[in-house]
Amino acid sequence: MDVNGVDARPPGAVHRFSGTKRGAFPAGSCLGFGFVRDIAALPKAHLHVHLESTVRPRTVRELGGPPEPEGPFRSFQEFADQRARVRERLVTAAHFRRVALEFCEDEAAQGTRYAEVTFTAASHGERVGSPEMPLEAVLDGLAEGSARYGIECRVLLDHSRRRPVERLRLTLKLALRHDRVIGIGLAGDESHPLAPFAEVLDAAREAGLRLVHHAGETAGAASIREALGPGHADRLGHGIRVLDDEGLVAEVRERRIPLEVCPTSNVLLGLVPSLREHPLPRLRAAGLVVTVNTDGETALAEEYARLREVFGYGDPDLAALAAASIDASFAPDGLKARMRAGVEDWLR
Numbered sequence: 001m002d003v004n005g006v007d008a009r010p011p012g013a014v015h016r017f018s019g020t021k022r023g024a025f026p027a028g029s030c031l032g033f034g035f036v037r038d039i040a041a042l043p044k045a046h047l048h049v050h051l052e053s054t055v056r057p058r059t060v061r062e063l064g065g066p067p068e069p070e071g072p073f074r075s076f077q078e079f080a081d082q083r084a085r086v087r088e089r090l091v092t093a094a095h096f097r098r099v100a101l102e103f104c105e106d107e108a109a110q111g112t113r114y115a116e117v118t119f120t121a122a123s124h125g126e127r128v129g130s131p132e133m134p135l136e137a138v139l140d141g142l143a144e145g146s147a148r149y150g151i152e153c154r155v156l157l158d159h160s161r162r163r164p165v166e167r168l169r170l171t172l173k174l175a176l177r178h179d180r181v182i183g184i185g186l187a188g189d190e191s192h193p194l195a196p197f198a199e200v201l202d203a204a205r206e207a208g209l210r211l212v213h214h215a216g217e218t219a220g221a222a223s224i225r226e227a228l229g230p231g232h233a234d235r236l237g238h239g240i241r242v243l244d245d246e247g248l249v250a251e252v253r254e255r256r257i258p259l260e261v262c263p264t265s266n267v268l269l270g271l272v273p274s275l276r277e278h279p280l281p282r283l284r285a286a287g288l289v290v291t292v293n294t295d296g297e298t299a300l301a302e303e304y305a306r307l308r309e310v311f312g313y314g315d316p317d318l319a320a321l322a323a324a325s326i327d328a329s330f331a332p333d334g335l336k337a338r339m340r341a342g343v344e345d346w347l348r
C-alpha cells in the first residue's frame with residue numbers, strides 16, 4: 001500500500017488490528033460473568049493517548065524499517081528510544097496526516113466518541129525542518145477522520161522536560177495558532193524539574209489553554225505537587241503515585257483533579273508488576289476522579305475489558321469510568337451531555 005493511503009474499511013466496523021498492541025478484545029461475550037455489554041458500544045472519552053504511540057504496526061513497516069518491539073520494556077529509556085525510532089519515520093505531511101486519520105478510524109472502532117490526542121509538534125517540526133507542517137498535517141488528518149468516522153478530536157501538545165524551555169515557547173506559539181489545540185503539558189522523565197518551564201506555563205494559562213502534565217508516573221508525590229502548584233495542572237497524566245502521600249490524596253480529591261490512568265502502559269513500562277497489582281481500584285476507593293486511558297499502548301475498549309476481567313468490574317463500574325472520562329474531558333458541554341446520555345442508554 002502507498003504510504004499516503006489509508007485502509008479502506010467501512011466506517012464503524014469493528015477493527016481487527018494487526019499485531020498485538022491494539023489488538024481485538026472479546027465483545028458482547030460471556031467471559032464467565034454471564035451476559036456482558038459490548039464495551040466498544042460504550043461511549044468513551046480518551047484523554048491520554050500519544051499519537052506517535054498509536055501508529056499501526058503495518059504503517060510503521062510501510063514507512064520503512066523493521067518492526068519495533070512493543071514491550072514490556074526494561075526501562076523507561078528503552079521505551080523512549082523505541083518511540084523515538086517510530087517518530088523518526090514520520091517525515092512528510094502525508095505521513096503525519098495518515099497516522100492522524102488511522103488514529104480516528106481505530107479510536108472510533110473502540111467506541112471513543114471524543115479524543116484529546118497528545119502530539120509533540122515542536123519536536124517534529126524541528127526534526128523535519130518545518131515548524132508548522134507536522135501539526136497542520138495532523139490537524140488535517142484529524143478533521144478528515146472526524147468527518148469520516150464520527151469522532152471528535154482535540155489536540156494537546158506535549159513537551160519533554162529534558163528539552164530546552166525555548167522549545168516549550170515554540171510549542172505554546174503553535175498551540176495558540178489553532179483552535180483545535182486546547183492545551184499543552186510536560187511529559188518525559190519526571191526527575192527533571194518543572195520550575196524552568198513555569199513562566200511559559202503561566203503564559204499558556206493566561207492565554208486560556210489547559211495544562212495537563214505527566215506526573216506521579218515515573219516519579220513520586222513531589223512531581224505531582226509541582227504539577228499542581230507552579231504547573232497549574234487541570235488534570236494529571238497518570239498520577240498513580242499520589243497514593244505515596246495521604247495528604248496529597250486528600251488535596252487531589254478535594255480539588256477534584258482527574259487522573260489519566262493508563263494501567264497496561266504502567267505494566268509495560270515496569271512501573272507496576274502486573275495488572276492485578278495495579279493501584280486503579282485503590283485510587284477509586286480513595287474517592288479520586290479516575291479515568292481510564294491507554295497512553296497509546298493498547299486499545300481503549302480492550303483496556304476496559306481487561307479491568308472487567310482482572311478486577312471483576314461489572315457494567316455499572318465500566319459505565320461510571322466512561323462517565324468520569326467524559327466529565328474530565330475538555331469537550332464542549334453539548335457533546336458531553338450527548339455522550340453522557342449515550343452511557344445511560346448503554347446501561348439500559
Ligand SMILES: [Zn+2]
Binds near residue numbers: 187
Ligand atoms: Zn503519556
